[in-house]
Amino acid sequence: MKALEEKILSDGEVLPGGVLKVGSFLNQQIDIKFLMAMGKDIANAFSGLGVTKVLTVEASGIAFAVAAANFLGVPLAFAKKNKTSNVSSEVYSAFVDSYTHGKTYEIMIPKEYITSKDRVLIVDDFLACGNAMKGLCKIISDAGAEVVGVSAAIEKGFQGGGDELRRMGIKVYSLAIIDSMENGKIVFRKN
Amino acid sequence: MKALEEKILSDGEVLPGGVLKVGSFLNQQIDIKFLMAMGKDIANAFSGLGVTKVLTVEASGIAFAVAAANFLGVPLAFAKKNKTSNVSSEVYSAFVDSYTHGKTYEIMIPKEYITSKDRVLIVDDFLACGNAMKGLCKIISDAGAEVVGVSAAIEKGFQGGGDELRRMGIKVYSLAIIDSMENGKIVFRKN
Numbered sequence: 001m002k003a004l005e006e007k008i009l010s011d012g013e014v015l016p017g018g019v020l021k022v023g024s025f026l027n028q029q030i031d032i033k034f035l036m037a038m039g040k041d042i043a044n045a046f047s048g049l050g051v052t053k054v055l056t057v058e059a060s061g062i063a064f065a066v067a068a069a070n071f072l073g074v075p076l077a078f079a080k081k082n083k084t085s086n087v088s089s090e091v092y093s094a095f096v097d098s099y100t101h102g103k104t105y106e107i108m109i110p111k112e113y114i115t116s117k118d119r120v121l122i123v124d125d126f127l128a129c130g131n132a133m134k135g136l137c138k139i140i141s142d143a144g145a146e147v148v149g150v151s152a153a154i155e156k157g158f159q160g161g162g163d164e165l166r167r168m169g170i171k172v173y174s175l176a177i178i179d180s181m182e183n184g185k186i187v188f189r190k191n
Numbered sequence: 192m193k194a195l196e197e198k199i200l201s202d203g204e205v206l207p208g209g210v211l212k213v214g215s216f217l218n219q220q221i222d223i224k225f226l227m228a229m230g231k232d233i234a235n236a237f238s239g240l241g242v243t244k245v246l247t248v249e250a251s252g253i254a255f256a257v258a259a260a261n262f263l264g265v266p267l268a269f270a271k272k273n274k275t276s277n278v279s280s281e282v283y284s285a286f287v288d289s290y291t292h293g294k295t296y297e298i299m300i301p302k303e304y305i306t307s308k309d310r311v312l313i314v315d316d317f318l319a320c321g322n323a324m325k326g327l328c329k330i331i332s333d334a335g336a337e338v339v340g341v342s343a344a345i346e347k348g349f350q351g352g353g354d355e356l357r358r359m360g361i362k363v364y365s366l367a368i369i370d371s372m373e374n375g376k377i378v379f380r381k382n
Contacts, residue, residue: 028269
């Protein structure tokens with residue numbers, strides 16, 4: 001998605017440690033028209049594949065999942081990172097190593113929100129090492145459901161998670177793939 | 192919004208301790224068409240009031256904020272509950288007592304996401320004691336911006352937060368107001 005590459009170059013910021021900050025339009029603050037355009041693009045990429053549900057992880061994936069689900073016309077669900085007092089039922093869960101936060105956390109979702117009949121599209125704002133995506137794949141597999149594909153707004157190609165998922169035979173659609181951020185210079189993968 | 196009252200009665204669940212579980216359509220799993228209908232309803236209620244931004248708190252408010260922002264045609268932003276490694280700039284913050292989680296947490300948002308020119312609509316899925324809403328009001332006030340109003344999907348009228356905000360002169364629009372949940376029986380406030 002050319003428009004996203006342009007927005008990353010104009011509004012994104014490369015921080016020390018390989019962190020790309022896009023909080024001004026894609027994360028903590030969201031440009032709603034741009035978000036909806038991204039959701040439409042994802043829905044087009046996965047149209048006709050029988051997606052029944054969009055799945056993500058709280059918190060930054062939620063807005064993106066709403067946009068994709070809106071154009072696919074299917075419900076969405078998100079895995080939570082912390083057990084809260086109103087999670088009473090049994091859950092599917094997976095452990096995820098977070099690159100950004102430098103720690104391991106557990107993601108979980110009540111069993112009733114994924115059934116063996118579901119064909120699931122996993123979405124998130126970022127795809128780096130792919131650990132969150134792999135955790136969601138495990139949850140979907142545990143539920144006996146099927147992974148239709150994985151979609152991220154921004155894939156950090158140099159961290160290898162996206163290509164690893166592709167080698168596993170999973171359809172991966174990222175709106176922008178960054179192959180290098182060395183010295184703060186962002187280089188996108190050519191299609 | 193009559194449709195929400197009906198959905199709460201058919202799909203909601205009253206748990207011990209005054210917790211209303213609506214995770215199957217409004218929180219951890221989201222009925223996207225219903226979410227968008229709620230967003231449209233909120234946008235109608237605040238149309239013509241010059242809203243420039245929708246503000247919420249992660250995580251469960253985000254989907255709702257996306258829906259409202261979509262129909263208002265303005266950006267949204269959310270306050271985070273935990274400081275992460277990619278929050279580098281100065282933040283506005285407030286302390287919030289959580290009824291559901293039984294603890295106090297800090298919410299924060301980078302200063303550049305709210306300016307003194309903003310006219311802000313605060314949205315969240317629930318309005319109970321109103322602590323999260325009051326925390327967001329403090330943040331907006333600290334930024335020198337204006338609170339146009341507060342909107343929640345479900346207001347627990349018996350916990351008083353909504354009426355307290357109304358007495359402060361704030362326009363509060365809740366799609367469903369529950370005045371009692373005694374013995375698991377849900378009673379809505381009449382308009």
